[in-house]
Amino acid sequence: MAGSRLEKFGTVFTRVRDLMRSGVVKQSDKPIWYDVYKTFPPMKDPLYVRPVAKRYGKKEEAVPDIFYREDENRAKFYEGCGTGPRAFDLSKSSFVSTCQRFVEKYTEFESQGELEKQSLFEETGKALLAEDLGLRRRGIPAVASETRNPVLGMKLTDMLAEQQADAPGGTRAPGKEKPTQVPLNPQ
Amino acid sequence: MAAGVLTKGLCGFRQPRIVAAGYSCSGPLYATATAVKTLPLQTDSTAVTDKIQNLPLETPDFFHLSELFSLKDLFDARVHLGHKKGCRHRLMEPYLFGSRLGQDIIDLDQTMAHLQSALNFTAHIAYRGGIILFVSRRRQFGHVVESTAGDCGEYAHTRYWQGGLLTNAPIQYGSGVRLPDLIVFLSTLNNVFQQHVGVRDAAKMNIPTVGVVDSNCNPSLVTYPVPGNDDTPAAMELYCRLFKMTINRAKDKRRQMELLQGLSPPGLTQGSS
Numbered sequence: 001m002a003g004s005r006l007e008k009f010g011t012v013f014t015r016v017r018d019l020m021r022s023g024v025v026k027q028s029d030k031p032i033w034y035d036v037y038k039t040f041p042p043m044k045d046p047l048y049v050r051p052v053a054k055r056y057g058k059k060e061e062a063v064p065d066i067f068y069r070e071d072e073n074r075a076k077f078y079e080g081c082g083t084g085p086r087a088f089d090l091s092k093s094s095f096v097s098t099c100q101r102f103v104e105k106y107t108e109f110e111s112q113g114e115l116e117k118q119s120l121f122e123e124t125g126k127a128l129l130a131e132d133l134g135l136r137r138r139g140i141p142a143v144a145s146e147t148r149n150p151v152l153g154m155k156l157t158d159m160l161a162e163q164q165a166d167a168p169g170g171t172r173a174p175g176k177e178k179p180t181q182v183p184l185n186p187q
Numbered sequence: 188m189a190a191g192v193l194t195k196g197l198c199g200f201r202q203p204r205i206v207a208a209g210y211s212c213s214g215p216l217y218a219t220a221t222a223v224k225t226l227p228l229q230t231d232s233t234a235v236t237d238k239i240q241n242l243p244l245e246t247p248d249f250f251h252l253s254e255l256f257s258l259k260d261l262f263d264a265r266v267h268l269g270h271k272k273g274c275r276h277r278l279m280e281p282y283l284f285g286s287r288l289g290q291d292i293i294d295l296d297q298t299m300a301h302l303q304s305a306l307n308f309t310a311h312i313a314y315r316g317g318i319i320l321f322v323s324r325r326r327q328f329g330h331v332v333e334s335t336a337g338d339c340g341e342y343a344h345t346r347y348w349q350g351g352l353l354t355n356a357p358i359q360y361g362s363g364v365r366l367p368d369l370i371v372f373l374s375t376l377n378n379v380f381q382q383h384v385g386v387r388d389a390a391k392m393n394i395p396t397v398g399v400v401d402s403n404c405n406p407s408l409v410t411y412p413v414p415g416n417d418d419t420p421a422a423m424e425l426y427c428r429l430f431k432m433t434i435n436r437a438k439d440k441r442r443q444m445e446l447l448q449g450l451s452p453p454g455l456t457q458g459s460s
Contacts, residue, residue: 003392004393032312046396046410064286
């Protein structure tokens with residue numbers, strides 16, 4: 001069957017149409033897709049586009065960057081807290097990250113309109129901390145929920161000195177001795 | 188050795204269709220031999236066959252393909268995610284919505300329209316008994332593509348594409364080979380990120396193509412491009428599912444129409460569906 005192998009000239013459709021028009025391809029040999037293409041053509045003709053040489057001069061941005069107004073707040077959040085405490089779980093489409101909650105709270109406070117700009121950030125931080133998300137500022141260690149056991153801060157030498165001061169009189173046993181082994185002082 | 192479409196047959200419903208044993212896909216695992224059948228000439232029902240053939244062309248969405256997918260489905264399957272700004276192909280710029288922190292985002296409104304058009308074309312080809320070849324050189328999705336093709340009774344080629352597969356078919360496979368009537372590219376790139384040879388060869392052999400073009404692909408030679416992600420498994424499975432459902436729907440419709448019009452029982456089903 002005759003064909004035209006010039007993929008750089010015209011589209012598949014125009015070539016077949018012209019072949020049929022000129023009689024090279026008989027009507028009975030019409031390809032299956034011909035009528036379908038004629039009724040439902042593609043949105044853009046599949047013409048071959050020659051690769052163009054590099055464009056000189058200023059390249060205008062054909063594809064715009066996508067930025068939102070909340071991006072400012074997100075930037076502030078990440079600056080203050082580093083990457084958030086919770087990892088992103090992208091398998092759930094309804095997942096709300098820590099940063100997103102921060103942004104939502106921020107916009108909520110902003111829409112209420114009572115506080116001014118500086119305090120907005122602080123207020124949002126406080127509100128999220130109150131919700132116990134474990135947020136912390138970069139550089140400042142996390143606030144422990146329980147205080148250190150005061151017993152751990154005691155030093156043995158101090159304890160010993162106390163013991164001896166308590167114990168009546170004389171024996172000044174040198175060195176470290178366990179509190180339970182206080183020598184019995186002959187009275 | 189890479190195998191293409193090997194059904195021997197003659198185009199056109201007016202002539203007796205003789206289909207020899209052929210093999211689908213590549214490799215010995217996917218050999219499905221189509222039976223040798225001869226349909227009797229039916230000169231009196233050619234008008235009826237004509238009518239069946241041309242009836243779907245009157246409605247814009249004869250197969251109701253718009254109900255198969257929605258914008259949310261595309262979004263959830265991550266179809267809108269393109270590559271980074273540096274990988275962008277100049278000709279994909281009209282199909283992009285924007286670039287978020289360097290990553291190109293594909294405009295899903297355009298994708299919806301293109302996908303509808305592509306699926307519609309595929310359905311019509313399948314309705315008319317055309318041969319559809321699925322091509323993808325992504326090794327990650329080779330199995331998915333091959334099983335999709337098997338499920339809808341069509342063919343797939345996910346291995347190394349030999350140079351003369353389409354352009355030198357009579358020499359490589361014997362004379363009288365029937366070439367595919369539609370080639371569906373589930374990824375238009377090959378393993379070295381250049382355009383797949385099949386895109387250019389199909390244009391050479393006047394075979395229309397449907398292709399999923401990512402933001403680093405060249406959409407110019409693809410007849411019905413579908414701008415979308417071709418790297419995520421979720422997106423690929425979505426495309427495979429959509430194509431499979433479209434082709435099955437179209438073939439079922441054809442069988443239904445033939446039965447209604449009282450023609451001889453449909454003899455030429457290519458593989459099981």
